[in-house]
Structure formats: structure tokens, C-alpha cells
Amino acid sequence: MAKQKLKQHHINRDWCKGCGICVHFCPKKVLELDEEDKAVAARPEDCIACKLCELRCPDLAIEIETERSE
Amino acid sequence: MAIRDFLRERFFPHMWCPGCGHGIVLNNMLRAIQTLGMSKNEIAMVSGIGCSSRISGYVDFHTLHTIHGRALAFATGLKMSMPELNVIVPMGDGDALSIGGNHFIHACRRNIAMTALVMNNRIYGMTGGQFSPLSGYGTLATTAPYTNIDHGFDVVDLAISAGATFVARTTTYHAKQMADIIREAIIHDGFSVVEIMTQCPTYFGRKNKLGDASNMMEWMKDITTPVGSKAKEENPDLIERGIFVQKELPEYCSEYNKVIERAMKGRS
Amino acid sequence: MNNQVKFVQGNEACAEGALYAGLDFFAGYPITPSTEIAERMSIQLPKIGGKYLQMEDEIASLAAIIGASLTGHKVMTATSGPGFSLMQEALGFAVMAEIPCVIVNVQRGGPSTGNPTHVSQGDVNQARWGTHGDHAIVALTASNHQDVFRVTVEAFNIAETYRTPVVLLFDEVVGHMREKLTIPEPGEIPLVERLKTSVRGGVDYHPYLPREDGRLPMSDFGGVHRYNVTGLFHDMWGFPTDNPKIVQGLLRHLVDKIENNSHKIAMYKEYYMEDARRILISYGSAARSALHVVENRRSRGERLGLLELQTLWPFPYNVVKERCSGARSVTVVEMNKGQIADQVKAAVDDPGKVFLANRVDGVLITPTDIRNFLRVIQGRGI
Numbered sequence: 001m002a003k004q005k006l007k008q009h010h011i012n013r014d015w016c017k018g019c020g021i022c023v024h025f026c027p028k029k030v031l032e033l034d035e036e037d038k039a040v041a042a043r044p045e046d047c048i049a050c051k052l053c054e055l056r057c058p059d060l061a062i063e064i065e066t067e068r069s070e
Numbered sequence: 071m072a073i074r075d076f077l078r079e080r081f082f083p084h085m086w087c088p089g090c091g092h093g094i095v096l097n098n099m100l101r102a103i104q105t106l107g108m109s110k111n112e113i114a115m116v117s118g119i120g121c122s123s124r125i126s127g128y129v130d131f132h133t134l135h136t137i138h139g140r141a142l143a144f145a146t147g148l149k150m151s152m153p154e155l156n157v158i159v160p161m162g163d164g165d166a167l168s169i170g171g172n173h174f175i176h177a178c179r180r181n182i183a184m185t186a187l188v189m190n191n192r193i194y195g196m197t198g199g200q201f202s203p204l205s206g207y208g209t210l211a212t213t214a215p216y217t218n219i220d221h222g223f224d225v226v227d228l229a230i231s232a233g234a235t236f237v238a239r240t241t242t243y244h245a246k247q248m249a250d251i252i253r254e255a256i257i258h259d260g261f262s263v264v265e266i267m268t269q270c271p272t273y274f275g276r277k278n279k280l281g282d283a284s285n286m287m288e289w290m291k292d293i294t295t296p297v298g299s300k301a302k303e304e305n306p307d308l309i310e311r312g313i314f315v316q317k318e319l320p321e322y323c324s325e326y327n328k329v330i331e332r333a334m335k336g337r338s
Numbered sequence: 339m340n341n342q343v344k345f346v347q348g349n350e351a352c353a354e355g356a357l358y359a360g361l362d363f364f365a366g367y368p369i370t371p372s373t374e375i376a377e378r379m380s381i382q383l384p385k386i387g388g389k390y391l392q393m394e395d396e397i398a399s400l401a402a403i404i405g406a407s408l409t410g411h412k413v414m415t416a417t418s419g420p421g422f423s424l425m426q427e428a429l430g431f432a433v434m435a436e437i438p439c440v441i442v443n444v445q446r447g448g449p450s451t452g453n454p455t456h457v458s459q460g461d462v463n464q465a466r467w468g469t470h471g472d473h474a475i476v477a478l479t480a481s482n483h484q485d486v487f488r489v490t491v492e493a494f495n496i497a498e499t500y501r502t503p504v505v506l507l508f509d510e511v512v513g514h515m516r517e518k519l520t521i522p523e524p525g526e527i528p529l530v531e532r533l534k535t536s537v538r539g540g541v542d543y544h545p546y547l548p549r550e551d552g553r554l555p556m557s558d559f560g561g562v563h564r565y566n567v568t569g570l571f572h573d574m575w576g577f578p579t580d581n582p583k584i585v586q587g588l589l590r591h592l593v594d595k596i597e598n599n600s601h602k603i604a605m606y607k608e609y610y611m612e613d614a615r616r617i618l619i620s621y622g623s624a625a626r627s628a629l630h631v632v633e634n635r636r637s638r639g640e641r642l643g644l645l646e647l648q649t650l651w652p653f654p655y656n657v658v659k660e661r662c663s664g665a666r667s668v669t670v671v672e673m674n675k676g677q678i679a680d681q682v683k684a685a686v687d688d689p690g691k692v693f694l695a696n697r698v699d700g701v702l703i704t705p706t707d708i709r710n711f712l713r714v715i716q717g718r719g720i
Binding site: 081110111112114116126127130131132133134135136137140143144145146147148149150151152154155172173176326329330332333334336 | 365381385387394395398399401405406408409413428558559560561564565566567568577578
């Protein structure tokens with residue numbers, strides 16, 4: 001069955017206010033806040049493309065680009 | 071259409087505090103709208119005053135940012151005069167149920183096809199953290215320094231009693247459910263009320279020592295349970311979330327069309 | 339076809355005038371002595387495919403018609419003192435957001451619940467300054483049913499021309515009294531329709547950028563232009579701003595578009611004014627008694643004239659100043675504590691010659707009352 005897998009995290013640094021919600025709820029601990037308190041994908045290889053960070057981002061700053069994988 | 075296409079991006083980053091749940095509501099409201107395939111010209115958003123009401127400025131629909139508490143009354147006139155518009159009315163808990171409480175119950179009673187989103191963060195945020203009619207007994211606020219003695223409303227019970235034909239509750243933690251419920255609410259042909267429990271980390275969270283935004287969302291996960299779940303029987307203090315009422319009753323604009331028919335027939 | 343002649347209450351004359359002007363949306367809440375307007379609307383509007391909405395209170399009523407105006411409809415609400423008090427915040431919103439709408443206040447005695455079934459003209463200054471903040475307002479009145487009809491039509495024309503709320507300040511006597519009304523033929527009174535933008539979809543539309551003539555072409559909600567409407571100070575797209583330059587510019591626009599056109603908005607009637615040495619200034623039902631006195635005195639050769647005001651706000655200072663310049667005395671006949679008399683004093687060269695002939699007990703001021711005031715003013719005693 002076709003599944004979605006991560007292609008890329010798009011994080012809009014201008015919009016991100018560094019609340020940490022995405023970091024807190026990421027089930028695979030992919031995200032971190034950097035020294036400027038902006039969300040970054042520190043371990044993208046662990047991402048399962050569940051998109052919980054995108055849905056819960058109060059700043060509408062995260063977009064998870066996915067691609068199909070067989 | 072991507073949800074960014076619904077935004078007025080030039081006003082971003084938005085004015086809400088870091089971690090404010092209102093952004094999550096905006097996020098998932100747009101996801102709900104995205105699935106409906108409506109044109110932006112078919113949607114009007116009417117809001118009142120408060121942090122929540124600023125949501126209308128950020129969306130690329132027909133937007134009417136009115137006065138405190140009266141959004142539903144403005145929206146009722148707008149909808150009646152152009153029933154083909156999809157009207158969404160986001161309100162805060164104070165806006166909807168304190169100053170706007172009367173308009174709220176009467177909009178429920180009329181069953182006019184609009185979607186009321188009550189973004190309940192249990193506090194007056196824009197004015198700096200005073201208790202609201204949803205803060206609840208025993209909470210702390212800048213105007214309840216010795217703990218609040220006011221009891222809160224149950225938004226869902228109130229909406230059901232007042233006659234709303236779609237009534238639901240969700241939280242910012244349950245973002246996926248929120249989008250699904252808002253979608254159902256928008257397509258419902260009658261008055262829809264969706265209470266969205268949302269966090270104000272800046273005032274409600276800080277005053278009541280609930281931690282940061284993430285902690286508050288965890289807390290909303292812990293204190294809620296799906297409608298009709300076993301957990302509620304075991305722990306009556308849990309707050310139910312989900313769709314409580316979804317029923318068909320004559321819609322107000324359609325009913326008024328019947329009035330027009332009767333009046334025109336009566337004319338010699 | 340002959341003009342239709344009716345025997346109606348003033349409230350019905352107002353409703354008929356509104357329908358003639360093209361009203362098709364009304365929202366209201368029952369209150370004495372204005373209720374007949376709502377009743378009339380609930381009967382007539384659905385017959386023409388219009389909408390009558392009974393809201394939960396007066397705040398909601400004005401809010402609802404503002405919403406309906408935005409979709410391109412001509413709208414009205416009707417109330418009396420307590421309801422008009424409740425409407426003040428939304429009235430300010432309509433001023434700020436430049437929403438055409440008509441608000442009828444059939445005045446009764448106040449303050450508070452006051453004297454609900456009795457006449458008063460005590461809300462003149464409330465119409466001017468009831469809502470907070472600097473602003474301009476238009477308020478019209480009339481003393482008979484033909485004029486009630488006429489100024490109601492004009493209220494809609496002014497609302498559309500200047501994109502502003504217009505207040506119709508009638509009173510209980512005019513509202514409830516029955517007399518003849520001749521409905522003009524369609525086209526007999528010119529109507530101003532909503533000025534719509536010619537900017538096409540996809541082209542940047544500025545809902546709050548006035549044209550050179552000061553008018554703002556509108557785009558209906560639901561149309562091709564999506565914009566923001568707010569009670570906050572806003573830029574030319576309708577988005578909130580606190581930029582001092584824009585704030586001052588908008589406030590100036592809101593005031594100037596009315597005040598600079600006060601000569602066009604000024605409606606009044608003159609009776610025996612050409613050679614009048616003493617002048618009565620009156621309006622509404624009080625002007626009926628004033629006219630009676632003037633006609634009576636004229637028949638005895640006394641050079642008394644009446645200036646009947648129909649536009650109360652913006653106050654026609656220039657008209658009053660000019661007409662009263664040669665008068666020995668100016669007596670303002672009104673049913674309040676001198677709300678228009680104060681404006682007349684501000685208008686004339688010599689405020690010392692301005693007197694107030696009033697009654698504030700809920701009873702219509704009579705010709706005898708006015709004659710007695712005139713005798714006192716002239717130093718003759720009652």
C-alpha cells in the first residue's frame with residue numbers, strides 16, 4: 001500500500017515564535033528549538049510524516065512535504 | 071488549495087502570543103475549509119472583540135470585525151440578507167457568553183445556518199487576564215486574586231438547551247478531530263456551535279500554574295474523554311468531547327422564504 | 339394613475355417612505371412609540387421579497403442591519419429612547435466602517451424608561467453625541483406625514499451618498515397621530531442607489547479610499563472583492579492600523595464628508611420669513627403649534643415668521659445665522675430643555691435675543707403656551 005514518507009520539513013522561521021509545541025509532541029523527537037528559539041528538524045531521518053507538528057503549530061509555520069513510497 | 075492560500079500572509083507572523091491556542095484553531099479551521107472546496111468568495115467571517123476575534127483579519131474571506139459580543143447579531147443580518155454565503159463566527163468565551171450571551175442563545179434558538187466557534191481559553195486575554203464566565207470556580211485571574219467564586223457555564227449544555235442543532239466540543243490538543251468537527255459544523259444546515267478548548271499560556275496558564283503551552287495541551291488531553299466513553303462513568307469530572315447533537319430542524323432562512331411565499335400569496 | 343392617498347399614522351408614513359426609497363431589509367425590537375413601524379415592515383417586506391427580522395434587542399437590531407447593508411441592501415431599524423441608548427455603540431461602528439443605514443428614533447420622554455407613551459424631543463443631543471469619540475452625524479426630523487415620508491426617503495439618499503448612518507428623530511405625536519398621506523408616484527422623488535465599485539475582480543480594490551468627490555464605491559460582501567470591515571481605525575483596504583497619520587486622516591474624512599456638505603444636507607421650511615421681525619424656530623410636532631401661532635398672528639398683521647428645521651444635524655448654522663440676522667427676537671420652540679436653542683445661540687450674532695419656549699412634561703406644546711412665552715419675551719406678561 002502506498003504510504004506517505006517525508007520529503008522535507010518546511011519551517012518558516014519568520015513565523016515561528018518558538019513555543020515548543022511541535023518539539024514537545026513529536027512522537028519521534030525529530031524537532032528541536034535552536035539557539036534562536038526557532039523550530040528545526042534536527043533528526044529528519046526519524047520523521048514518520050505524521051504531520052502532528054504541522055496540525056498543532058499555532059504559528060502555521062510548519063509544512064511537511066511528503067512523497068509516496070511503496 | 072493549500073491552507074496558505076486562505077491566509078492574508080502579509081499580516082504574519084500573527085499577533086498572538088507564543089503557544090497561544092488560537093493559532094491552532096486558525097490552522098485547523100482552514101484545514102476544514104480546505105476539504106470543502108468552497109471558493110473564498112463564498113465565505114464570510116464575522117468576529118467581535120478580543121484575541122480570538124483577530125482571527126478574521128488573517129483570513130482571505132469577506133471579513134467583518136465588529137464590536138464586543140455582537141458578532142452573531144451582525145452575522146445574522148448578513149446571513150439573512152445573503153443566505154448563500156457560508157458564515158463563520160469565531161468568538162472568545164467572554165465575547166460569546168458574557169457580553170454576547172444573549173445573542174448566543176437567540177442565535178441557537180433561531181437555528182440560522184451559521185457556524186459559531188467558541189474559542190474557550192477561560193480568560194480575557196486582550197485586557198490582561200481577568201476572569202471570564204468560563205474561568206470556573208476556584209481559578210485565579212488578575213481580577214480574582216483570592217480565587218474566583220463565579221461558576222462557569224457549560225457551553226455545550228447551554229447551546230443544546232438553547233436549541234442549537236449541531237453542538238460539539240474539541241480541544242487544541244485534538245487538532246485532527248477539531249478540523250473534522252469544524253468541517254461537519256460548516257456543512258450542517260442549521261446553527262452549529264463548536265466549543266474549542268484552547269490554551270492561554272500567557273495569562274490563564276501562568277496564573278493557574280499550568281505550565282507552558284505544551285503542558286496545557288497535555289492537561290486538556292488528560293481532562294477530556296470522547297463522548298459516551300467508559301472513562302466518563304468512572305470519572306465524572308472528565309469533560310466530554312466530540313459531537314453531542316447533530317439533528318435536522320427547519321433552518322431560519324428557509325423558513326423565512328416560506329413567510330415570503332405566504333405573504334405573496336396573500337396579496338390580491 | 340393617481341397618487342395613492344392614505345389616512346395613516348406617522349409611523350406608517352415613515353414605513354411607506356422607507357419602502358419607496360427601496361428598503362428591503364429591516365430588523366427591530368418592539369418599543370413604544372415606534373412599534374408600528376416594525377409591524378408595518380413585517381407585513382410589507384415579505385410581500386416584495388424583502389426581509390423582516392425581529393432581533394433579541396436593539397443592539398442586535400442595529401448590528402443585523404449593518405450586516406445586511408454590507409451585502410448591498412437598503413436597511414433600517416426603528417426604536418425609541420431606551421433602545422436608541424442601547425444602539426449607540428453599533429451606531430459608532432456604522433460611522434467608523436461607513437455603513438449606509440437608517441435608524442429611526444420616535445422620541446418619548448426620558449431619561450430612562452421615562453414617559454413611554456408621551457411626546458418629547460429630548461434625544462436631539464443624544465443623536466449628535468450619543469456614541470463615543472469625535473464624529474459627524476446626520477439627523478433629520480419632520481412635523482407632518484407628508485414630510486415624514488419625504489425626509490425618510492432623503493435619509494436613505496443621504497445614507498447612500500455619504501456612506502453614513504442617518505438618524506430619523508421623530509416624536510410620539512407625529513408617530514401616532516393620523517393624517518393624510520399622498521404616496522408620490524415612482525420617480526417623483528429621486529432616489530440615490532448604492533454606488534458600486536467598477537473595479538473588476540482580481541484588481542486591487544480599495545474599499546476605504548475615497549474618490550475625488552469624497553464618495554466611496556462599495557463592493558458587496560459575497561462579491562468578487564474580499565476585504566475587511568472593522569470598527570478599528572483602518573487603512574484604505576480596511577485593515578486595522580494605529581499609524582497616527584492614517585488615524586488622523588480617517589477621522590478628518592469621517593467628519594468632513596458630512597460637515598463640508600452640511601449646505602447640501604440642510605433641509606428646512608420657511609413660513610412668512612421674508613419680512614419677519616420676530617422669528618420662531620421649531621421642528622417636529624412642536625412646529626405644528628408654532629405654525630398655528632404664526633398664521634394666527636399674521637392674520638392680525640404681526641410680522642412673525644417660522645423657520646422649521648428638518649435637518650437637525652449637521653446643524654444648519656449658516657441658514658439660521660442668515661435668516662435671523664435682522665430679527666428682533668428668535669424664539670426656539672421645542673420639547674426639551676433647550677437642546678436646539680443652544681445651537682441657535684451659537685449660530686446667531688446676538689445670543690441675547692434667543693429665547694426658549696418649551697415644554698418637558700410629556701404634553702405637546704400648545705399654541706397658547708407659545709403665545710404666553712411670546713408675551714413674556716415681549717415684556718407684556720401673560
